[in-house]
Amino acid sequence: MGLPKAVSKKHVGKTPPSKKARRKTARKSSAATASKLTRELAGNGPLYLSEADVQQLASVKDAMAALEPLFETWLDSATVNLPRQRAPAGGGNFNLMGAAWGTGEVFGLKSYFSAAGGRYQVLLYSARDGTLKAMIEADHLGRMRTGAASGLATRLLANPEARVLGVIGAGRQALTQVAAVCAVRKIEIVRVFARTAERRDSLAKQIERDLRVAAEPATSAEAAIGDADVVATVTTSAEPVLRANWIKPGVHINAVGAVAAERREIDTEIVLRATVRATDQLAQARIEAGEYRDLVAAGRLRWEDVVELGDLLTKKAPGRRSPADVTLFKSLGMALEDIAFADLVVHRARERGIGRPMP
Numbered sequence: 001m002g003l004p005k006a007v008s009k010k011h012v013g014k015t016p017p018s019k020k021a022r023r024k025t026a027r028k029s030s031a032a033t034a035s036k037l038t039r040e041l042a043g044n045g046p047l048y049l050s051e052a053d054v055q056q057l058a059s060v061k062d063a064m065a066a067l068e069p070l071f072e073t074w075l076d077s078a079t080v081n082l083p084r085q086r087a088p089a090g091g092g093n094f095n096l097m098g099a100a101w102g103t104g105e106v107f108g109l110k111s112y113f114s115a116a117g118g119r120y121q122v123l124l125y126s127a128r129d130g131t132l133k134a135m136i137e138a139d140h141l142g143r144m145r146t147g148a149a150s151g152l153a154t155r156l157l158a159n160p161e162a163r164v165l166g167v168i169g170a171g172r173q174a175l176t177q178v179a180a181v182c183a184v185r186k187i188e189i190v191r192v193f194a195r196t197a198e199r200r201d202s203l204a205k206q207i208e209r210d211l212r213v214a215a216e217p218a219t220s221a222e223a224a225i226g227d228a229d230v231v232a233t234v235t236t237s238a239e240p241v242l243r244a245n246w247i248k249p250g251v252h253i254n255a256v257g258a259v260a261a262e263r264r265e266i267d268t269e270i271v272l273r274a275t276v277r278a279t280d281q282l283a284q285a286r287i288e289a290g291e292y293r294d295l296v297a298a299g300r301l302r303w304e305d306v307v308e309l310g311d312l313l314t315k316k317a318p319g320r321r322s323p324a325d326v327t328l329f330k331s332l333g334m335a336l337e338d339i340a341f342a343d344l345v346v347h348r349a350r351e352r353g354i355g356r357p358m359p
Contacts, residue, residue: 046132047346047355054140057348060179063148063341070101070340071152074310078102078127081336083284084259091115099335100127101343110138110338124342134346135358138338141345143176145337149280149309150232150254151180153329156312156319157276158230158252163188166228168221168242168265169235169257170194170203177232177256178207178215185230190215193224222246233257233265244269249324255291256331264290266328271295274328276319277306284332292330306330 049057073079082098092115100107105127112120120138125131154162162185167174170192178190190207192215194200200217207215218224225231225246233242235257242253244267253274258265271277271291279285282303285292295301309329311317320327349355 044131046358047134047349048358049134049136049345049349049355051137051140053349053354054136054138054345057352057354058141058144058341058345060144060147060151060176061183062344063144064151064180064183066341066344067145067148067152067337068313069103070336071310071313073101073103074308074314076102079336081281081284081334083281083287084335089113092118097335097338099339101336101339102127104340104343106133106339106343108335108339108342110142110335112138122338122342124339124346132358134342134349134355136342136345138342139172141341142333142338143173145341146173146256146331146333147176147180148341149331149333149337150177150256150329151184152313153254153278153309153331154181154230154252155184157278157327157329158185159250159320159323160185162229162252164228164230165190166218166225166231167192167203168194168224168231168233170199171234171236171257173256174203174232174234175206175210177234177254178213179211181230181232181254182211182213187213187230189213191218191224191228192216193218193221230254235265236263237265238263240264240267242266242270244273247326249326252327252329254329254331258290259288259332261288261290261293264294266291268295268300270326271328272300273326275321275325276312276327277330278309278312278328279306279330280309280332280334280337282306282308284334285330288332289330
């Protein structure tokens with residue numbers, strides 16, 4: 001008489017495995033799969049890192065730690081930053097920027113589409129052999145590195161006792177700007193202005209929830225700025241959103257949003273009043289920093305009057321001279337910053353077994 005089809009011959013005379021045994025086998029299989037993936041990630045092959053991967057791997061403070069050695073080795077002959085290039089595409093612009101960091105032994109590029117729903121990518125390569133190290137979804141990476149540059153500038157230029165932060169603009173870059181300033185100064189209150197009550201209320205709540213710092217919406221830009229020790233402008237405005245008669249003596253300003261020659265966030269009087277006028281890179285500022293370009297073209301400012309963040313960090317240029325000084329950092333965002341921060345993120349991803357191996 002034949003065996004029933006539902007019974008395997010190898011189990012004849014044997015007790016079927018218990019639920020506990022089956023769970024143990026499943027755990028072993030899962031662990032083996034995870035171990036294999038970790039070995040693949042720890043190898044030399046390229047990684048693919050998603051936005052979610054980047055968010056769990058690093059913070060604004062990590063980005064600051066990555067940017068500091070970059071700016072300290074700014075004058076290395078093997079370190080080169082290629083300013084942003086733009087090409088009209090569809091309803092927006094295709095943006096491309098690249099860099100090589102000699103000390104870090106990496107090079108790479110960042111590309112993105114500046115329109116609603118635009119995507120950001122960084123490709124990171126090893127300068128030792130030219131191999132691709134990673135492809136990274138880079139929206140959050142870019143937000144953190146932009147915040148990190150402002151954080152370094154604030155640490156170097158803001159008054160040590162700064163306690164009030166005023167923010168104009170509540171877009172995608174705003175929260176990391178606040179996080180960076182709060183990382184280097186003991187900010188007690190953040191006042192936020194945006195064009196709609198909904199957006200300023202939302203950002204204030206997010207600051208309190210995520211950063212555990214008191215925040216309140218302001219009914220006007222002037223009200224947000226009036227008693228601020230540090231100011232962040234985070235807009236894409238073509239006309240100034242910050243006026244010299246609003247700011248108090250001793251304020252430090254991070255002008256972050258206007259990264260094209262036709263945009264301006266601060267008026268000319270603020271630029272002229274500032275005792276320190278800084279930027280990421282002079283070569284890129286000559287192309288994109290409208291507030292500086294206007295005054296240079298009018299003969300009211302020289303490019304020699306603008307210093308690079310790396311020169312402040314290495315003390316090649318003087319910083320704040322007195323508590324009453326107004327200081328200004330015109331942030332533009334460089335591929336070098338993206339590449340240096342991306343290298344830290346990829347190193348950490350391999351250590352933790354995060355990301356997906358690429359073919």
